[in-house]
Every structure is written in structure tokens, then in C-alpha cells.
Amino acid sequence: MAQTGRVRGNRVRTRRDGAGSKAADRTGPASPTSHDNARLTWVLLLAILLLGGALRASYLRELVHNPDFALPQIDPAYHDYWARGLATGDWTLPRNLSDWTDPEIRSQPYLRPPAYPFFLAGVYYLFGGSYLAARIVQMALGLVNGILAYLLGRRLFGSATGLIFAALMSCYGAFIYFEGELLEPVLLVTFGLALFYVLSLWSDRFTLGRGLVGGVLFGLFALVRANILLFAPILLGWSWWVARRRRDHRRLTPVALGFAAGIAVMIAPVTIRNWIVAKDFVLITSNIGISLYTGNHEGANGRYTIIPDLKELGAGDNWTCFDYPKMVRGVEKKLGRKVKHSEVSSYFVERAMQFIRTHPARALKLVAIKAALFWGPEEVGSNKVVELEKANSATLRHLPGFPLPLALASFGVLQFLFARRSRGERDEPPSSAAERQFEVSILLILFILTYFGSYLPFFVVGRYRMPVVPFLFLFGADGLYRVGRLFVSGRRAASLGGLAALVALYAIASIHLVPYQPNRAQWHLLRASCYRLADKPDWAMQECREAVAADPASEEGHRRLADLLYNKADYVGAAEHYAKAVELRADYMQARYNLASALRELQRYDEAVVHLRWIVDRHAALPEAHYLLGRTLKDAGDVDGAVEQYRRAIALQPAYYQAHNNLANILITQGKVDEAIEHYRRALEAKPDYTTARQNLDRALRSKGAAN
Secondary structure (H helix, E strand, C coil), rough: CCHHHHHHHHHHHECCCCCCEEECCCCCCCCHHHHHHHEEEEEEEHHHHHHHHHHHHHHHHCCCCCCCCCCCHHHHHHHHHHHHHHHCCCCCCCCCHHHCCCCCCCCCCCCCCHHHHHHHHHHHHCCCCCCCHHHHHHHHHHHHHHHHHHHHHHHHHCCHHHHHHHHHHHHHHHHHHHHHCCCHHHHHHHHHHHHHHHHHHHHHHHHHHHHHHHHHHHHHHHHCCCCHHHHHHHCCCHHHHHHHHHCHHHHHHHHHHHHHHHHHHCCCCCCHHHHHCCCCCCCCCCHHHHHHHCCCCCCCCCCCCCCCCHHHHCCCCCCHHHHHHHHHHHHHHHCCCCCCCCHHHHHHHHHHHHHHCHHHHHHHHHHHHHHHHHHHCCCCCCCHHHHHHHHCCCCCHHHCCCCCCCCCHHHHHHHHHHHHHHHHHHHCCHHHHHHHHHHHHHHHHHHHHHHHHHHHCCCCCCCHHHHHHHHHHHHHHHHHHHHHHHHHHHHHHHHHHHHHHHHHHHHHHHHCCCCCCCCHHHHHHHHEEEEEEEEHHHHHHHHHHHHHHHHCHHHHHHHHHHHHHHCCCHHHHHHHHHHHHHCCCCCHHHHHHHHHHHHHCCCCHHHHHHHHHHHHHHHCCHHHHHHHHHHHHHHHHHHHHHHHHHHHHHHHHHCCCHHHHHHHHHHCCCCCCCHHHHHHHHHHHHHCCCCCHHHHHHHHHHHHHCCC
């Protein structure tokens, strides 16, 4: 107990720098040298931030010319739509989302965590919805992360380590890339750095205030990425361990209460909101089920993949958050009752668990694949092909990728453990700063492992690992500082040996344990979508041609190229590529339907009939297919077959005014004037401004009058 009192006394009387050496007494005069060192440190930090700012400015100059800069797609589109709705009150789907349906954000529990869309809404509100302003604000926040990195690094390991840490953070290409996307990684990095700075204060002294601030930051982190909640019990366990080491359990209760209160203050409003709007108890988001199923089904590969059986529920092949209401209604139809979003999540969880139970070996293999992808050298894409975005950037292509932070972290942790073991062998009593380093380092490692483990049941994409990268860099910065100190102290051989070990670790980190090939066809097709929305069909067509050149087996590439050719009245080219799409994916109805349309334009009616009969045989409830088959049979000379198909289309869709009109035209030729008049009238009931039917009706009435 006497020793414990002495340590506490030292904490009151002196402060210690991050490296563990005693600093001058707080009340004593500061030396000129310390002022000079502090000034130099801030000058170096400013230089680092200027370099980081220059890299961001360079990338931003490229980014504004990207086709999706103002036409975001998939998750960025969802965030953009959500944020603009919050900022303006206008929830109309914009042109770039016209192919999708209302995601029902206002009336349903949150599907995705709300913090980033609210952050983006604030930016839009302040800057008039500017896409450029959103990127500038996020890149400025990236520089703030450099400052936070310096402060955390200085507190744990000293100013030199803090500067190295800030440099790594400011110049890492993946951070710069994601700061240019309407995605959440930049907020995760900010909240992560701020949270662990506050948690490092816990290692010194537990207080209610520090617990409350830590809880607020933890809650904000959870509102950006909910799986951080799994870390809460581990954090409390770590706090108990630190309190036990300090023999000071009395202060653990206030910090735990403050922490719980801070989390509740942040998360409770979201939970209450979900209950109010949907009478559904959803803590933060309802997407855990579909995310789990995406990572655990017959076609899963450890990454985001197409789930074919989602089509039964009304979603498309490449489903997005905009499709989720369709999936909810599909589940309702399948279960035969109304369901809440929490129940839909449970439905998908059960589907995933059924796969895991029936395919345990496959499930374990998927876990291994996901682990390898999480720590792999590539940035696995989902919304965009990140590796190709970086490779085609004059700024980012020269910046190192994930092998750097992974190698540096391995190197730094080994250096840290070796140094601690050396002190133990020399029987040196650890300083309070060294104990803080050890305790917080343990917490950081626990966070990295917990966060990594939280994704193993789901699927892996590059942006999901961004929150752990800062702490990999932190360990790496400490390792680089230790090697540099060896070099400065004259131990050149030891420092060179350390650098050689770092190079070896980098080579190991660059190994592809799981094959991953960036999808060049997908990259071109995303660009094609944006050019099409921007009314640049020729550019879109060129991107589609690049896509099918990169992957001749891309059904989507052939189909979308055919769409563009069809719109330009190049029916020969359209039929060729639609036929290729059908060959690649024979069960895809839409490609066959479009192929039949192109063949009709080429007057190849018999071929068109074959494809349309295939469709109506398998999709008998599609009135459009029956209608087009009727038109094609009529053009091919099979009038009776056409009448039959028009009647089927009308039976399925009584207000199908074109089918009524076309059927009436045939009935006129067959002398069935009264029946024809009835169908013309039904066409006009369905569409009063249908001029063609009105003119046909007038002629039929005049013809009937003349006959009478």
C-alpha cells in the first residue's frame, strides 16, 4: 500500500511525457529548449498537415471529373438521398434514383446507421446541397484526424511517435479515397481516435466525467457502425483489470455508470424513434439479418455477392437498400402475414443459420476466406471497384495500400513487446507512462481483434476495416520511432536489422492468401450508368464496350450495351448483344424480352415469337409479355394467336388500354364491330387522352351507323 501511495504522489507532483521520462514540475519555469522543441514539433505537424492537404487537393481535382461525382450510386446514393431529404424536406427520388423505389426511410426503422446521413445532411444544409462542399468537409475532417492522431500518439508514446503517426494518417491513400466518397469511414476514424484518447485518460484515473465522455463517443461510433457495441463488455472488463492493477476498484463504478449513461444518451433517441414510427423495437438498425444472409448462403464467397433467391422476394439481382421495402413485402407474402422489420431481420438470420447448420464445413471455409480478405493486401470493393479507382488516379496510385499499416503494426507490436521484456529482464520498475502504454496497448489490440471478429459472420469489404487502420499505424509509428532512436544512438546495425525485418513483414503482408481480382467490367459498368444518367450515351456505350472486352462473359455488360444500341436504333447490334446476354444467362427474362423487341424491329418475327413463348410459359402472369407476343403474332400473320394473347393480357391487367385497342382493331377486321367498340371504350376508360383509341372508336361508330 505504501508503494501505491508513492506512485499516486508522483502523479500529483510531476507529469511524464509520452516516452516515460520525467518532465519539469508543473509550477517550475520551462526551459528555452523545451519551448524550442515544442515550437519545432508544431511546425513539423503543420508541415505534415500541409502535405496531407496537398494530396487531398490533388485527388479532389481528379474526383470532380469522375462520372459519379454528382450522380452517386448504391450506398452513396442511399446516404445522399437520405441526407437531402433531411436537409430539404423533399423526399422525391431524384433522376439518378428513378429506377429504384422509395426506401421508406421516414416510416420504417432505420435500415442503416443514421449518424453519417445526419452528418451529411448538416453539410448539405450549410452549403446548399453542394457535392463539392461535402467532399471538402470530409477531407478537412481527414486532416483533423491527423491532429487527433498526433495527440493520441504523443500521449501514449511521445511527440516523435505522434508526428510519425500523424504523417501516416495524413498520407494514407485509402483514407483519402474514402474521404472523397459519400460513405462513413471518415467519421469512424474520427470517433475512433477521439474515443481512444478519452479511454487513455481512464488508464490514469477513473472519473464519472471521463466515463460519460467515453460513453458519448462510443455511442456516436455505434450510430455509424453498430457492431462496435460488441466491444462494450470487453472495454468494461479491461477497466476492471486496470482498476485491479491500480488496487482502486472504488472508482470503477462511477466511470461505468458514466459510460453507460453516455451510450444511452446517444442511442436511446434512435431506438425511441424506431418505435414511434414503426412500433418496432430496433435498437439502431434492422439490417443485421440481410447482412448475415449475404455472408452465409449457397453462393457466398466472403464478399458482397448476388443472392439469387432474393428475386422471389421482389428484389433485383444486385439489390440495394432501396429494394429493402420490396423484400419486406416479399417476406410478408411468403409468410402469409404482416411482419415488422425486426421480424424480417429474424427471417434472414434463420436462413443464414440454416445454411451454417447444414453446411458447417462450407461455413468454416467462408470464415477463413473472410479473415484472409480482411487482412489481405487489396481493398475489396462493393459499391465501387476501389483498387481500380486507385489505379486510375494519378494521386492515389503512388500511395501504399493496406500491406503498409499491417506490416508496420506487426513490426511495432513486436518492438513494443521486446522492449517491455528487456525492461523486465533488467528488473527495471515500470514508470506510470510505461504502464499506461501497456494498458492502452492491450485495449487497442482487444479492439482490433473484436472489431475484426465482428465481421467474420458477415462479409468483408475494404471500407469495413478502416476503423482499425489508425491503430495499426499507431503501433507502427512507435516501431519506426524505436528504430530511428537506435540509428541516432549509433546502433546502426540494429536499426538496419529492424528495417530489414519491416521489409520482410511488408512482403508477407502483400501475399494474397485468397485470390482477389478487381472486377474491371464492373468498374466500367458503373461509369456507364453514370454517363447514361448524365445524358452522355456515347460515353456510356464506350464504357460498356470496355466492360465486355474486359469480361466477355459479363451478361450485364452485353445487356446494357444492347440497351444503348437499341436506343440509338442499332437493332442489329442490340439483337447481337441481347442474344449473347441470353446465352450467358438463359433464365433472365428481361434480356429475352428485350431481344424479342429488337428482333421485332428487324422483322424477324418467328425468332421473336420463340423467345416470347419461352417467357409466357414460365412467367404467365406478365401482361406485357402476352401483349408483345400478341403484337408479334399479328405481324407474323397469326391473327387468332394474337387475339388469344391480347385477351390474356387484358385478363391479367383489365386497364391495359393498348391491348384493348389492338384487340379491337383485329375484331373490326373480323366484322365484330360491337365487341370492338366495347374494347375501344374500355381503352378510353383506362386512358381518356388515348387519341388513337378515340379516333378508332369514332371510325367504328361511323362504320356501324353507315351499316345500319
